[in-house]
Amino acid sequence: MAMKRYSAFAIARQAMNYHLGWERAWAAPQPKKKYDVIIVGAGGHGLATAYYLGKNFGITNVAIIEKGWLGGGNTGRNTTIIRSNYLQDPSAAIYEKARSLYETMSQDLNYNVMFSPRGLLMLGQTEHEVRGYKRTVYANNLQGVETRWIGPDEVKKLVPIINIEGPRYPVLGALYQERGGTARHDAVAWGYARACSAMGMDVIQQCEVTGVTTEGGKVTGVETSKGAIGCDKLGMVVAGHASVLAEMAGFRLPIESLALQAMVSEPIKPCMDVVVMANTVHGYMSQSDKGEMVIGGGTDGFNNYTQRGSFHHIEETVRALIETFPMISRLKQLRQWGGIVDMTGDRSPILSKTPVEGIFVNCGWGTGGFKAIPGSGWAMAELMARGHSPLTEEFSMYRFREGKFIDESVAAGVAH
């Protein structure tokens, strides 16, 4: 389906016509019998994978199938933070690729994803944390990721509402990434879906995969609630349900699915124009364009597929943040929700071939997938098209067996 470009002129033209001429942003097709590639999961990562398969490799006979609605999983449930200040080289490479793609995403997709590089601070609130983040700054400088360490006075200048005095955890400084920030999470999924649809790909919603068919150790297609669909290559990009899909294909993953919650306060006037993460106390906060304070915390400890989390985690997160931001203590909570995150042991993702030929898996982003969406899609598309990608080499599912962990559990284990 040909895509009509969005522009100021298009708005003016539509204004003459009572805005009756806008087209659906993407088509709603029924599945064909067979595709070259099927991507399971129309969240950000799945749609980005399909988009770059088409854009970078000319593979457009692609279906993206989704059990629920487009972007209704973790893509629509995160706190929209974008950063790339990771410690290990393979992580920095893929997250920085993603961050750099976010910079031009609105232009590339002709869809306003409201990327806002407003700056991101990770507070150092203990001596250990200060040392850890300084180490990350040094690593980032070697990796070509622009971050720096700033003192408490500069933190206070950037975030006037912060209490740097403690008493329990005084702010000793922060790891500052000026080009980190936020974006409109739904728009990322919608923009990719529209671009995929324009390339002739089929985005098929409300189509649940119920089985994976293989022949001689090679994938031949999937069984779905809308019938059997054949494919040459299959990409599993389903986050919290990665283990369920892998089970259908006959293998296991080093993944456990846990609930992660977030919440927003009632909207208030602009009071904080950066993202602040306080990992020692397990909380992070930014202010949305609507004025809500967007707050996230830690995961629950037990396996869970219900998209509901435990109340005490919210209590802990809020309690911690009130100490750092005393002014939020009088705010009402507006909404709270949960998502199911796919946690690996080393807190790094899996972008990998699998024991079944033709099946590729992209999962394990855990609590921090949103920021990685374009880089993940870029790398996954290259992996699926070429069989290898420099960005995914270290993220194989077999790295656990080989002891080649990419340990980000300190740099990224809790807050994103």
Add this chain to the structure above:
Amino acid sequence: MLTLECPYCGVKAEETELQAGGEAHLKRYGPGSTDEEFDGYMFSRKNPKGVHFERWRHAYGCGKWFLAARCTATLEVFGTYPAQSTEPPADLQAKIKAKRPNWEGYK
């Protein structure tokens, strides 16, 4: 709020008293095993959407480890039993089977 009855002290503990310990009944492989077996034991998890057997510790109570059967799709608790069990008790398995006829069974 998740509540589990500790099979040792009999306390119906809510989750802030408890610490989750992951999948139960993992078969341990050590020296002499293949890489696949050890990888499976160390890292690969069933992570089912449905009936899950798992380890818990009554951390802020008697401090002991115990095992629980729980549904990860509904958060329903089927029962708890002592950590010394090598597999879930037969009556617990029967109870789960009665509630979840499509359950493929413990394996």
